[in-house]
Each structure stands twice: as structure tokens, then as C-alpha cells.
Amino acid sequence: MARNIASYRRVVGEESISQLHRLASQLQGRTVVHVNSTRYGGGVAEILEWLISLMNDLGLQAYWEVMEGTPPFFQATKKIHNGLQGFRVDFTASDIQAYDAAAEENASRLRDKLSGADFVFIHDPQPAALLGSCPGRRGKWIWRCHIDASRPYRPVWRWLEPIVSKYDASVFSMPQFARALPHPQFVIAPSIDPLSDKNRSLPESEVEGVIRRFHLDPGRPILTQISRFDRFKDPVGVIQAFRMLRVNPRPQLALAGGGAADDPEGAAVLEEVRARAEDDPDVHILDLPPDSHRTINALQRASHVIIQKSTREGFGLTVTEGMWKSKPVIGGDAGGIRLQVHDFHTGFLVNSPEGAALRIRYLLQHPRLCTRMGASAHAFVRDNFLLTRHVREYLTLMLSLERGVTDRVDLP
Amino acid sequence: MSTDPFHVRSCALIVRMEGLPSAINLRELRDRVERCSPSCLYHHFVERLLRPTFDDPEFTNDFAAWACRALGDTVLAERLGVLDPFSADSIEALRGQVSEILEERLAEADHIPSVDPGKAFYFTRASMAVFDSGMRINEPSEILGALQRMTRASIYFHFVEGRFRRKEEGDDFSAWLRSNGELGEKLAASVSAVDVAFFSLRSLKNELVQRSQRILEHEAERSR
Numbered sequence: 161m162a163r164n165i166a167s168y169r170r171v172v173g174e175e176s177i178s179q180l181h182r183l184a185s186q187l188q189g190r191t192v193v194h195v196n197s198t199r200y201g202g203g204v205a206e207i208l209e210w211l212i213s214l215m216n217d218l219g220l221q222a223y224w225e226v227m228e229g230t231p232p233f234f235q236a237t238k239k240i241h242n243g244l245q246g247f248r249v250d251f252t253a254s255d256i257q258a259y260d261a262a263a264e265e266n267a268s269r270l271r272d273k274l275s276g277a278d279f280v281f282i283h284d285p286q287p288a289a290l291l292g293s294c295p296g297r298r299g300k301w302i303w304r305c306h307i308d309a310s311r312p313y314r315p316v317w318r319w320l321e322p323i324v325s326k327y328d329a330s331v332f333s334m335p336q337f338a339r340a341l342p343h344p345q346f347v348i349a350p351s352i353d354p355l356s357d358k359n360r361s362l363p364e365s366e367v368e369g370v371i372r373r374f375h376l377d378p379g380r381p382i383l384t385q386i387s388r389f390d391r392f393k394d395p396v397g398v399i400q401a402f403r404m405l406r407v408n409p410r411p412q413l414a415l416a417g418g419g420a421a422d423d424p425e426g427a428a429v430l431e432e433v434r435a436r437a438e439d440d441p442d443v444h445i446l447d448l449p450p451d452s453h454r455t456i457n458a459l460q461r462a463s464h465v466i467i468q469k470s471t472r473e474g475f476g477l478t479v480t481e482g483m484w485k486s487k488p489v490i491g492g493d494a495g496g497i498r499l500q501v502h503d504f505h506t507g508f509l510v511n512s513p514e515g516a517a518l519r520i521r522y523l524l525q526h527p528r529l530c531t532r533m534g535a536s537a538h539a540f541v542r543d544n545f546l547l548t549r550h551v552r553e554y555l556t557l558m559l560s561l562e563r564g565v566t567d568r569v570d571l572p
Numbered sequence: 573m574s575t576d577p578f579h580v581r582s583c584a585l586i587v588r589m590e591g592l593p594s595a596i597n598l599r600e601l602r603d604r605v606e607r608c609s610p611s612c613l614y615h616h617f618v619e620r621l622l623r624p625t626f627d628d629p630e631f632t633n634d635f636a637a638w639a640c641r642a643l644g645d646t647v648l649a650e651r652l653g654v655l656d657p658f659s660a661d662s663i664e665a666l667r668g669q670v671s672e673i674l675e676e677r678l679a680e681a682d683h684i685p686s687v688d689p690g691k692a693f694y695f696t697r698a699s700m701a702v703f704d705s706g707m708r709i710n711e712p713s714e715i716l717g718a719l720q721r722m723t724r725a726s727i728y729f730h731f732v733e734g735r736f737r738r739k740e741e742g743d744d745f746s747a748w749l750r751s752n753g754e755l756g757e758k759l760a761a762s763v764s765a766v767d768v769a770f771f772s773l774r775s776l777k778n779e780l781v782q783r784s785q786r787i788l789e790h791e792a793e794r795s796r
Contacts, residue, residue: 179705310690
């Protein structure tokens with residue numbers, strides 16, 4: 161869906177939009193290329209979908225390119241992804257070979273475009289080696305790491321570090337994720353699009369329709385975790401927490417998600433989660449296609465409490481989405497969830513299934529507090545995690561890099 | 573009376589890493605506070621209001637928040653929390669105050685207090701772009717409407733950073749209002765009395781709007 165910056169006026173106000181135009185006026189016509197590894201599924205693809213539209217609408221020439229690869233390439237990049245998050249992985253010479261081959265093949269397809277761009281944003285490790293294949297590059301290259309790489313598995317980091325060190329700058333979602341690198345390291349938290357299918361307001365009838373479609377009981381509380389079926393999201397821990405609940409009326413748990421196109425492990429985790437659910441009629445495991453944005457939106461709006469019990473997390477956009485819908489969030493004490501969930505204000509941070517069960521019970525007992533925390537969560541997202549802030553920081557980053565990284569740039 | 577309109581400026585900030593290792597205990601915090609750049613200290617005391625962060629006026633600077641939340645040392649948090657960057661003579665003077673408090677706390681401790689994994693203090697600073705917002709305030713009576721429309725970034729630039737920049741002269745709004753007649757003087761007296769330490773930018777904006785509104789309504793009542 162093509163986005164228009166003016167349509168966000170009613171959400172963030174006239175002056176915030178005017179601020180973006182003034183910043184962008186200094187970058188008119190600059191070519192900006194973003195490269196990632198998948199067009200569909202996952203937070204990065206969702207961000208790029210609107211970011212490209214809005215940058216173009218603001219007068220830049222923005223493009224989105226996707227790495228093409230074979231199954232061995234995606235298996236290798238999954239290992240790199242897990243390794244950066246701290247998992248011990250069997251990262252072999254054949255993985256490196258598959259990775260290098262994909263980088264070279266994609267570079268031959270994209271070289272002219274990348275070499276001629278004013279700014280190239282390389283998202284995550286999958287396309288990182290493209291820089292080495294573009295020796296004639298003229299613009300600034302930025303490695304945008306969306307992953308919590310604070311405690312990587314050393315062999316993977318030792319291999320990746322010299323590749324990403326050559327960039328002009330890197331961007332991490334939180335200071336905690338940043339690695340020491342020999343270039344400026346910026347911090348940009350992700351954001352959500354309040355007008356997207358996943359976040360826009362929905363007619364009540366549509367929410368009710370989704371409740372019926374998944375055989376949920378509208379008379380009992382609904383607890384929802386939306387996330388890919390990934391071990392770091394701890395869906396099994398959520399089921400354990402749910403089983404500890406002894407409250408009346410018995411709530412229902414919806415675990416909804418899907419496997420992203422670049423995630424070959426998803427199916428195995430989904431099977432494990434199904435086995436743990438043991439056909440409990442109140443545990444609804446919903447394997448949704450990647451374009452189920454309105455369904456996810458409706459599920460979040462139908463929920464009393466949003467859960468995101470991750471043990472490792474990048475930023476946790478599903479937390480942001482839940483908060484935007486004025487819901488309190490019970491989140492794992494990890495990564496970017498810490499930035500968003502504040503005890504007794506926007507939800508609760510938890511460290512175990514027991515902790516999650518305790519906080520769910522607490523919230524179900526205090527509906528008025530739930531409402532107040534939901535309102536606080538919504539205001540927090542409006543002020544900090546909407547895409548207009550995100551676009552503003554990208555523009556500021558480009559201005560900063562173009563004019564030499566200093567504390568202050570005074571624009572004419 | 574000044575005839576120059578007030579030019580409302582705005583700013584956009586992006587956080588960057590200072591390039592120092594994070595601190596996982598009090599001794600490391602003290603060592604790195606002594607080594608970090610003035611911009612880094614300024615960021616953790618003043619610019620922090622512009623960062624995407626949960627508005628928590630309980631803590632007036634990042635060091636106090638970390639001492640309480642990560643280190644669990646409420647005494648240290650209180651001592652750091654009372655520091656006022658706006659009344660400090662300079663950033664270096666502020667650095668001296670922070671260092672003294674950390675040194676004192678280390679001397680009081682029988683072991684070096686440390687934090688749990690993942691709760692280290694990360695030293696950051698920012699790059700900021702400053703630009704004309706295009707908005708103009710021609711006379712004091714227009715300030716209410718302008719404040720209502722203004723972004724939080726403009727409030728930050730003129731009211732928070734302005735106060736740091738101008739020291740005794742106060743914030744940018746007050747300085748301009750004072751040179752704009754009796755109404756301007758009254759508005760300046762009201763808005764300059766706001767203690768920025770205890771507001772998020774959103775609540776600061778609301779406070780300035782309410783104070784201006786009260787003065788303007790009072791003046792309108794008087795002139796009837």
C-alpha cells in the first residue's frame with residue numbers, strides 16, 4: 161500500500177509533519193536503497209514497506225531490494241541470526257560458502273544501483289557482504305542491525321565483525337544491542353504504522369467476526385501472544401504460564417503467528433507448541449499466513465492482555481502494536497521489551513512462566529487498572545514509537561552523515 | 573517594546589554511542605563519567621527528554637535512574653537526582669559534582685555494587701539537527717495558540733535547552749516575552765517559574781499552555 165505523509169496529520173499533528181518536510185528539504189533527490197532478505201513476514205519487511213513510500217513522498221528517491229538466495233543460503237543466515245543472538249550454532253565452511261555465493265550473485269544484479277546510491281541501508285547480516293562486492297561505491301553505507309547482538313556466539317561474530325566494520329556507520333535498536341565497531345554507531349528504535357492494516361482502528365463487527373472465526377468465547381478473557389513460532393519467543397513458556405492460571409472465568413489463550421519466509425525452523429517449533437497444548441480447547445494455536453494483518457489487529461483488539469514472553473528479543477514490535485491498541489502487555493524482561501514495558505504503567509516485565517501467570521492473574525483481577533495502563537501504553541507509543549519519529553530519525557541520520565557526524569547541524 | 577517576532581525553531585535528535593564501554597558497577601560508572609565527553613554528560617542530563625523513552629519525571633537524569641533501577645541504590649539515586657544541570661556553572665562543574673557523589677558513595681560501600689546482566693549503564697550522546705519551524709509569534713497574546721500547536725521538540729529547544737543556554741536569563745520564551753510590554757512581563761513571570769526537572773515534554777507543554785491560558789484569561793477579564 162503506497163503511503164502518503166499527509167495522511168498521518170490527524171494522528172501526529174500538523175507541526176510534526178511540517179517538521180519532516182523541513183528536514184527532508186535538505187535531502188531532496190538523494191537516492192536511498194534499502195536491502196533486506198525478505199519481502200514478506202517479520203518486522204523489518206513491515207518497516208520497509210512504509211519507509212520507502214514515505215521517503216519517496218518526502219522527495220527522496222528510495223528503493224527496496226531483497227536478497228535472493230537458495231535454501232542453503234537461508235539456512236546459513238538463520239544460523240548467523242541465531243548466533244548473533246547468542247545461540248551456539250554449527251556455523252560451517254559450507255555455510256560461509258553459501259553466504260558468499262549469494263552475496264556475489266546478488267551483487268552482480270544490484271551493483272550499479274548500490275554503487276550509485278547516496279545512502280545504502282543494509283538490514284541485518286543477510287545482505288552485509290554486498291558492501292565488499294561494490295568497490296566503486298560513492299555513497300554512505302549503513303549497517304542496520306535489528307537483532308539483539310549484545311552477546312553473540314563468538315565464532316559467528318568473529319566472522320561477521322570484519323564484514324560490518326567496513327561500513328560508514330551502523331544503527332542498532334537500543335544501546336544495549338550495539339557492538340564496538342570502528343565507526344559511528346547510532347540508535348534508532350523501530351516503530352509502527354498507525355494507519356496500516358495491522359494497527360488502524362477496526363469496526364467492532366470485524367473484531368467480533370475474528371472472535372467467531374477462531375471459536376473464541378467473547379464472554380471470557382482473551383490472552384494473546386502474536387509472534388513467529390520461534391524458540392526465543394518462548395511460546396511453550398506462555399502455555400506453561402496459562403496452565404498455572406486457576407481463575408474464574410477461565411481465560412483463553414491465543415498463540416498466533418506464522419513462519420517468516422526466511423525462517424526454516426518455524427515449522428518444528430509450531431509442532432512442539434501443538435504438542436504442549438495437548439488439545440486444550442482453551443489454547444488456540446493459530447498458524448496465520450503472512451498477510452493476516454487485519455486478523456492480527458482484530459485479535460489484539462479482542463484481547464484483555466497482550467503477552468510477549470520472549471527470552472531474547474530485538475525490539476518487540478508486537479509489544480508496540482498491543483500497546484497502541486490500549487492493552488497492557490506482559491513482556492519478557494529482554495531486549496527492547498524493557499524499553500516499552502514499565503511495571504504498573506504500561507504492563508509488567510516477567511522472567512519466568514510463574515511470573516507471567518502471576519501478572520496475568522493480577523491484571524484479570526483489576527480491570528480498571530488494565531484500562532488505565534492501556535491508556536498510558538497508547539500515549540507512550542503515540543509519543544515515541546510511531547513511524548513519523550522513525551522517519552525523522554532516518555532523515556537526521558542521513559543529514560548527520562552527509563555533513564560529518566557532529567553534535568549539532570544548523571540547517572538553513 | 574520589541575517588534576521582532578519570535579521565530580520558533582525545532583530540532584530532531586538521533587542518539588549515538590559515546591564509544592565507551594558500558595558500566596556494570598559503581599566504580600566503572602565513576603571512571604567513565606570522568607572520561608566521557610561533555611556532550612555525553614549533557615545528553616544524560618538534558619537531551620534525554622527528547623529520546624524515545626518512558627516519561628518518568630521521578631528521575632531527573634539517567635545516572636539517578638540507573639542507580640535506582642539497575643543498582644538498587646536509592647540513596648545514590650537521591651543524591652544524583654537532586655543535581656540541577658541548569659544551575660551548574662558549566663558541564664565540567666556538573667561532572668565534578670557527579671564524580672564527587674560517586675566517589676563518596678564508593679567510599680561508603682564495603683563492596684563494589686554491581687548490576688545484573690543486561691542492566692549496564694550505556695554511555696550515549698546525540699547528533700541534533702536544528703531548523704526553523706516556520707512558525708512565528710508576533711505578539712505575546714499569540715503565545716497560547718503557538719504553544720498549543722508547537723511540537724515537543726520546539727518546547728525542548730526553546731524552554732529546556734534555552735534555559736541551559738541562557739542560564740540566568742531564563743528560557744527563550746521568557747526572554748522574548750520580557751521585552752514585549754506588560755502582558756509579556758506577566759506571561760514571562762509565569763512560565764519562567766516552571767521547574768523543568770519535574771516534567772516530561774508533553775506535560776511541560778501542557779503546563780506552559782495552562783499557565784499562558786490563565787494569564788490571558790485574567791487579562792481579558794480585567795479589560796472588560
